[in-house]
Amino acid sequence: MASGAANLLFVAPAVALFGGFVLFPLASAVYYAFTVWNGFSPPQWVGFANFQRAFADLTHLFAYVHVTLYILGTLVFEVAFGLMMAVLLNSDRRGFGVMRGMFFSPMVLSMTAAGVLWAFVLDYRTGLLNATLRAIGLDAFAQPWLSQSSTALFAIMIVSGWKFSGLYMVIFFAALRRIPRSIYEAARLDGAGPFAQFFSITLPLLRQNLLVCILLAVTGGFAGFDLFFILTNGGPFGATEVPATWIIKQAFDQNQLGYGTALTVILAVVVMSVAIAYLHFSERAHVTRY
């Protein structure tokens, strides 16, 4: 429409706020990452020492193992489960609209509320899960889900699935609605059963949505903090320590803000490289396919 520097006034407030509270801290993070700094006395330049320490810090390395397992878990319990429920809840019949609404509802709860609620659900003595297992005669399966290393990470994946699968269900459901019914009818006439229809029609047509959902789950998973903080805070014995919880502990419990910042820089680089590699790879796969 019009042109000129006066138009900058429209973007100035957003750019100023973004510059001050996103870009400036980001730039200073890169500087602090190369310093030893307790938050009170001025930071002292130490070169790559923090990064050398980070790659020798076993808890930090294991945090990436845990978060990778967690992300794989969320791909199953959030994305795949959400897709399954979208297919299952895709019907105009009475009651299905209400069921979709109920299935999505954990999404609007805060992470805190969901976390505290599930701390009670998973409690060994009085939790809902163990009470249900005991009520149906499966006493042997009742266990202290969050306080033993072998099940804690798995339990958090389940909570995450409960909280977020509704999001993926709604995304896939909206996409399913755009697939013309005539395709399914033609397939049915050719003798394709429900599973053949799912794998040869639904899944290929949802490919683009699936790629977006996987990207959301992966980038969101790396930054996962809230549920871990509330349910286990990294425990028991570090079994659920993930990058975000470890960073906060180093920086704010140990007052090692320089080291903590170096860990955040590593996290940012990891998340961005995975996202960019994933986008690059999925675009290439798309090209070779057609």
Next chain:
Amino acid sequence: MSHATERRRTPGEWLQLAVAATVVLAMFYPTVWMVLSAFKSNREIFAAPFGLPMDWRWENFAEAWEVGGLGELYLNSVIVTGTAVVICVGFATAAAFAFTRLEFPGRRALYRIMLIGLLLPPPVVAIPLFSLLRDLNLLNTLWALILPGAAWSLSLTVFLMSSYFNSVRPDMEEAALLDGANIWQIFLTVSVPMVWPAMLTMVILNTINIWNELIFALLFITDEDKRTLPVGLVRFYGYHSTDYALVFAALTITTIPILALYFLLQRHVIAGLTATAME
């Protein structure tokens, strides 16, 4: 549903209904359990975890409200969320208007820079943000949550508002320009009413995100009377983790209004929360 078909269900549809209903009810049960337990005494929660309360102890809620200082937490959350959302959506709409409708030096570069936040998880700048807020003397004030909250929501909001502007042809704005209106008049009287539905979706999306924000609220606020709901709830759980009835009552008070609002405005809320993935 109004357009529910009324022909008889096939066996396959009965199976679909049975499986779907089982899963959905199992998923919804923890929420129901939370509300029912909020009315029970601690002894009853342990002795009879299933089923309705023997007598409905409404006094649990009054106690939780009093003990947890929930009124103050609610007020702080409302102030932080309301202010941050107005700032973020207002700034982002003006910026998206300029990025898609106007020409100015550095337009493309600035737009790209604004989108950096899309891939960055907020914990990444928590530490430098902490020292910045301390230098500005904003730690332990609600501004320590409002300004970073609004700034971190800008990337997504600018991106989604810009794609909404791009999906609407600039015909009306051009007509207003021919009629002699200046850019500010066009923005306020033509563009804003035109993109109002998208702004509403952004308000819902950002309200939910900022209302639920935990990590900044945990690090930047230490005074008890400045806390927001999520942190207040975590602390409350920490102090009273053995008083189940009290924690359930607090959980119920803080989640039921949001759930009720959701079931009322379901369509808009879902549109807001899925806007990221749909674009």
